[in-house]
Amino acid sequence: MAIVQVAVAAPLAEVFDYLLPSQEADCALGQRVLVPFGRSRRVGMIVARKERSSIAPERLKAIECCLDREPLLGAEDLALIRWAADYYRCPPGEAIFSALPARLRRPVPSAPAPSDDAVPFEPAPSPTLNAEQQAAIAAVHEAQGFQCFLLDGVTGSGKTEVYIRLISAALERGRQVLVLVPEIGLTPQLAERFAQRLDTERVVLHSGLTERERERGWQRAARGQARLILGTRSAIFTPLPDLGLVIVDEEHDVSLKQQDGFRYSARDLAVRRAQIRDCPVLLGSATPSLETLRNAERGRYRHLHLRRRAGGAEPPRFLVVDVRSQHLITGLSHALLTRMTTVIEAGNQVLLFLNRRGFAPVLTCHDCGWISVCLHCDARMTLHRDRGLLICHHCGDQRTLPVHCPECESPDLRPLGQGTERVEDSLRQRFPGIPLARIDRDSTRRKGDLERLLAAAREGAYPLLLGTQMLAKGHHLPGVTLVGILDLDHGLYGSDFRATERMAQLLIQVAGRAGRAEQPGTVMLQTRHPDHPLLIRLLRQGYGAFADAALAERAEAALPPFSFQALVRADSRVAQRALDFLREARARVLALDAGPVQVWGPAPASMERRAGRFRAQLLLQCAQRAPLHALIDRLLPSLRALSNTRTVRWSLDIDPQESL
Ligand SMILES: Nc1ncnc2c1ncn2[C@@H]1O[C@H](COP(=O)(O)OP(=O)(O)OP(=O)(O)O)[C@@H](O)[C@H]1O
Ligand SMILES: [Zn+2]
Numbered sequence: 001m002a003i004v005q006v007a008v009a010a011p012l013a014e015v016f017d018y019l020l021p022s023q024e025a026d027c028a029l030g031q032r033v034l035v036p037f038g039r040s041r042r043v044g045m046i047v048a049r050k051e052r053s054s055i056a057p058e059r060l061k062a063i064e065c066c067l068d069r070e071p072l073l074g075a076e077d078l079a080l081i082r083w084a085a086d087y088y089r090c091p092p093g094e095a096i097f098s099a100l101p102a103r104l105r106r107p108v109p110s111a112p113a114p115s116d117d118a119v120p121f122e123p124a125p126s127p128t129l130n131a132e133q134q135a136a137i138a139a140v141h142e143a144q145g146f147q148c149f150l151l152d153g154v155t156g157s158g159k160t161e162v163y164i165r166l167i168s169a170a171l172e173r174g175r176q177v178l179v180l181v182p183e184i185g186l187t188p189q190l191a192e193r194f195a196q197r198l199d200t201e202r203v204v205l206h207s208g209l210t211e212r213e214r215e216r217g218w219q220r221a222a223r224g225q226a227r228l229i230l231g232t233r234s235a236i237f238t239p240l241p242d243l244g245l246v247i248v249d250e251e252h253d254v255s256l257k258q259q260d261g262f263r264y265s266a267r268d269l270a271v272r273r274a275q276i277r278d279c280p281v282l283l284g285s286a287t288p289s290l291e292t293l294r295n296a297e298r299g300r301y302r303h304l305h306l307r308r309r310a311g312g313a314e315p316p317r318f319l320v321v322d323v324r325s326q327h328l329i330t331g332l333s334h335a336l337l338t339r340m341t342t343v344i345e346a347g348n349q350v351l352l353f354l355n356r357r358g359f360a361p362v363l364t365c366h367d368c369g370w371i372s373v374c375l376h377c378d379a380r381m382t383l384h385r386d387r388g389l390l391i392c393h394h395c396g397d398q399r400t401l402p403v404h405c406p407e408c409e410s411p412d413l414r415p416l417g418q419g420t421e422r423v424e425d426s427l428r429q430r431f432p433g434i435p436l437a438r439i440d441r442d443s444t445r446r447k448g449d450l451e452r453l454l455a456a457a458r459e460g461a462y463p464l465l466l467g468t469q470m471l472a473k474g475h476h477l478p479g480v481t482l483v484g485i486l487d488l489d490h491g492l493y494g495s496d497f498r499a500t501e502r503m504a505q506l507l508i509q510v511a512g513r514a515g516r517a518e519q520p521g522t523v524m525l526q527t528r529h530p531d532h533p534l535l536i537r538l539l540r541q542g543y544g545a546f547a548d549a550a551l552a553e554r555a556e557a558a559l560p561p562f563s564f565q566a567l568v569r570a571d572s573r574v575a576q577r578a579l580d581f582l583r584e585a586r587a588r589v590l591a592l593d594a595g596p597v598q599v600w601g602p603a604p605a606s607m608e609r610r611a612g613r614f615r616a617q618l619l620l621q622c623a624q625r626a627p628l629h630a631l632i633d634r635l636l637p638s639l640r641a642l643s644n645t646r647t648v649r650w651s652l653d654i655d656p657q658e659s660l
Contacts, residue, residue, distance in 0.1 A: 003053050006035055006044035006063070007093040009105060013636075015092055016044075017053040019062040030071030030078055033063040034107050043067070043107045045096050047078060068110045072100065072222065077239040080273050088654050089636065090262040098262050099237035101215035111219065124196035127161060127311065136162050136304040141169065143280040148271050150251075150296045151284040152544075153306030155512020156313055156476075159284045160190070162306070163247050164197050166282065171200050171227055175244025175279075179230045180266055182253035184208050186474045188451045190249070191230055198228060205231035205238060208447070233258060233266035236273065246274045250474060251283035251292060252505050257657045265655060267292075286512055287505040287543050290551055294561040297551075309516070316483070316514040316521040318539045322530045330426035331418045336484045336524050337430070344434060344463045348519060349479040351465040352423065353472055353510045354486040357440040358382035359422045360415030363390060365405035367412055376612040383415050384442065385422075395611035423486070424466055431464060439467035472510040478517035485510055485525045492532050495606050496659050497559050500534055501550055508543050560655075564625045566632055567659065568639070570602075570650040571613040579604065581648040582618040588638045589620070589631065597622040597631045606659075613649075617659060 002020040004027075018035055020027060027033060027046065035044045041064065053060060073081070078096070085095035097105045104110060129137070132153075140149055153159040167177045181187060184206045191204050203217035203226040220226040222239040229238055233256050248256070248270045256266045267283065274281035283292055283301070296303035309315060321333050329337065331354065340350045362380040363372040372381040374392035381390035381399065390399045404411055415422065424438045437443075437453050444450040450470070457465055460479040465471060491503025507525070515521020529535065538546040555562045568585055570578040582602030589599050598621045605615040622628035632652070643650055 001062070003050040003060070004033075004046045004063070005048040005050055006033060007047050007096050008035065008037055008042045008044040009093050009097040010037075010042060011091045011094050013091055015047055017050065017055055017060060018044075019060050021062045024063060024066045027063070027066035028071055029075060030073040032067040032072065032104070032107075032110075034065050034067060035063050036061050041107075043097070043105065044093065045073070045078075047082065047092070047096075067107060072104065072110060073239050074241060076276055077237070079276055080269065081237060083272060083276075084264050084269055085262075088262065088264050089632065089652050090264075095262050099234070101218045102211045103215055111215065121199040123199065126164075126197065127158075129161065129165070130158070130308070130310060132306045132308065133158055133162050133165075133310070136306065137165050139302060139304055140166055140280055140282060145278040145280075146275045147280050148274065148295070148301040149280065149282045150288055150292055150301045150303050151282055151306070152288050152293075152296075152303060153284065153286060154309060154315065154542075155286045155509065156309040156516045157286070157306035158310030159249070159286075159306060160193060161310065163249070163282070163284065164194070166245060166247070167194070167228060168198055170245040171198065173244060174242065176221070176224065176227050176229065176240045176242040177245045177247070178235065178238065178240060178243060178270075178273075179228070179247045179249065180235060180256070180270060181230070181232060181249045181474075182255035183473065184232055185450055185454075185470055186250070187230060187232070189454070189475065194228060194230065200227045201225055202228040202230065205229060205235040207232065207234070233264075236264075236266045236269050243273075243277050244279050246270045246277075246279065246281040248281070248283045250285055252285045252287050252289040253473075254502075254657050259658070260651075263651070263653050265657075268655070287508045288547070290501055290547060290554060291561040293547050294551060313516055313518070314520040316511050316523045318511070319522060319524045320530050320539065321524055321526045322528075323526045324528050329430075330423050331486045331526075332423070332426075332484070333526055336526065339482060339522070339524065340431075340464075340484065343482040344431065346481075347463075348481040349457075349460060349463055349465060349477065350482045350484065351467075351471065351477065351480045351510075351513050352427075352484045352486060353467065353469075354418070354420050354423060355468050355488075355506070356417075356419040357421070357442050357468055358391065358393075358419035359385040359425075360419055361417045362415070363401075364414055364416050365408060365410055365412065366414050367410035368405060368408040370405050370407040376609070378607045378609045382419065385415075386442070394607065420466055420468060427464060427466065434464055435462045436464035436466065437462040439465065439471040441468070441470065444470070469506060469510075472506065472513065474509070475513065476516060477513055480513050481515055481519045481521050483511055483514040483521065483523045485523065487526060489528055492527075492529055492535065497554075497557070498657070501547075504534070504538050504543060504546050504550075507538065558621075558623065563621050563623050564628050565656055566620045566628060567653045567656040568618040568620070568650060569615065569653065570617070570648050571610075571615040572648045573613055574647070575614045577648050578614050578616040578650075581642065581650065582616050584642055585618055585635075585639055588642070589635060592631065592634050594620075594631055596624070596627050619659075 004020050005015045007015045085092045170177050221229050224241045248267050251267050295301045321335050360383045363383045377394045379394045381392045388401045420440050511523040570581050572578040600619040602616050602618040
């Protein structure tokens with residue numbers, strides 16, 4: 001009997017050998033099987049065939065049955081997932097089964113191939129490419145096999161147009177194309193643009209679909225029926241037999257990194273996938289991550305520029321509003337309000353950006369000083385007046401809005417600061433009769449809300465747009481000529497070393513919504529730190545100059561991308577336990593002789609208690625990747641042993657994007 005290696009759907013570091021009974025002899029790589037496992041049965045996937053096993057033949061168990069008639073994953077798909085599982089230290093079975101549509105994680109047979117639906121196609125006219133767009137396209141066309149490109153194009157420079165041309169050419173060559181975007185909210189707009197221009201079978205894959213829809217799309221992609229696949233990060237694992245081009249839009253966005261369970265970077269895996277496939281990959285952004293810029297600088301990625309806005313639109317003009325010692329009206333300066341009036345009277349649109357939802361970030365008692373703290377987190381509960389609730393944005397806990405102070409019974413409770421709900425309130429009073437759309441997670445809770453609001457916003461239905469980053473990213477809103485940024489200051493002095501990078505990206509992305517059509521745009525940035533050197537550089541010289549300076553700072557401090565990191569996070573219900581666990585982990589690292597790997601911490605998280613658990617982290621860092629990863633391999637067994645005896649949860653994050 002043949003021997004196969006099976007990855008079982010469970011958090012186990014190993015894969016297991018099984019016998020393949022003769023009635024299942026043609027069961028192959030990438031097919032799911034049902035196997036006896038301990039006293040139960042589990043679903044698994046065949047990941048290799050073997051000549052012999054190190055386990056004595058009489059002790060080998062046989063698989064019970066094969067669940068699929070054809071492989072669900074091809075050899076390359078498996079290679080990618082297993083590479084990712086190794087690199088990110090995720091158990092192979094967990095990685096493989098989290099890459100499958102949810103239903104196929106259970107012991108059910110896979111469905112037959114879904115049929116195609118033909119859609120009538122009326123191509124929309126395509127613009128004449130400018131010289132920079134042409135050069136970018138030509139560069140990618142010249143690629144022989146694998147090559148990674150950075151498409152670094154200012155907002156509104158026509159990156160999407162470049163994608164469309166490259167996709168079209170790849171489709172004509174008979175290839176499939178995978179396009180990744182960081183957020184669901186960006187899929188409808190892009191899908192719509194693709195639908196107008198590309199006559200091909202498309203699927204969209206994201207977490208907002210039902211299990212059925214997702215499985216169907218996945219199957220059509222896997223069987224080569226769908227030729228263009230547009231999806232959020234987990235779509236990186238979709239099997240694509242004819243893959244010929246990978247595109248990652250907004251490659252700088254943290255949402256491309258999975259932050260729990262199988263913690264992978266879809267962007268980095270896109271590059272790896274293209275390498276395995278030997279095809280080109282294009283990373284696009286107006287604000288590339290410092291990691292990607294560094295790779296371009298080192299010549300590993302080819303840097304393509306689109307320096308001008310397409311179709312003759314002007315870059316937006318920045319005005320800094322120094323709000324120190326100014327009287328603000330619910331967070332808005334007089335200068336901003338005045339200009340808003342002018343823009344609205346001229347029949348254009350204003351977009352206001354405030355990255356804080358709810359009515360106010362805290363409720364206080366004016367008599368005794370009580371504040372609305374969360375019982376489970378080291379955080380304040382946000383006042384949501386519309387819903388009559390205090391909500392903790394960290395653990396989700398809700399309380400009905402108190403009428404009297406819970407401490408002193410005073411009725412004088414006051415909201416402090418403002419969120420989008422409060423700004424909306426104030427604007428409706430100040431601009432009566434002017435249609436306003438607030439776009440944030442609260443105002444778009446039902447399916448289709450966001451799409452509807454954005455479509456109406458694009459049509460110019462709302463002279464006033466107000467929103468969080470949901471509204472800021474990637475949307476083309478041609479009527480917007482004024483963008484007001486109410487408060488980004490926390491990003492200038494954040495505790496995470498990436499805080500300024502994120503602030504700069506968000507600022508440029510939000511600003512990029514202004515003046516994308518005929519009318520020029522203005523961006524008013526309210527700040528209490530108008531003299532901050534990085535801010536000045538960003539506004540006067542642009543993102544590229546900012547990134548150069550930020551990279552120089554990172555080099556100086558030996559931080560990523562000039563070093564590599566891994567973060568061990570731990571949490572426990574009892575204070576100190578997580579820290580104690582990490583102290584021991586640190587001792588183990590030192591006992592292993594860490595060599596060039598530096599060990600920082602452990603330190604409590606900046607918000608230590610969250611959802612009733614105390615959190616801490618231990619950082620490992622090294623100028624080279626190899627010694628760090630070698631150390632981790634030696635460390636993991638002892639971490640697993642350590643945690644067995646404790647009530648501590650822990651995880652390992654390779655190339656972490658966020659500290660706690
Ligand atoms: N060569 C061109 N000539 C005229 N118009 C163009 C050209 N290329 C793109 N456009 C138009 O310019 C606008 C902006 O282009 P697009 O949305 O592709 O930019 P982008 O770089 O992807 O934007 P962002 O990253 O800011 O979302 C679109 O309306 C697009 O149709
Ligand atoms: Zn909480």
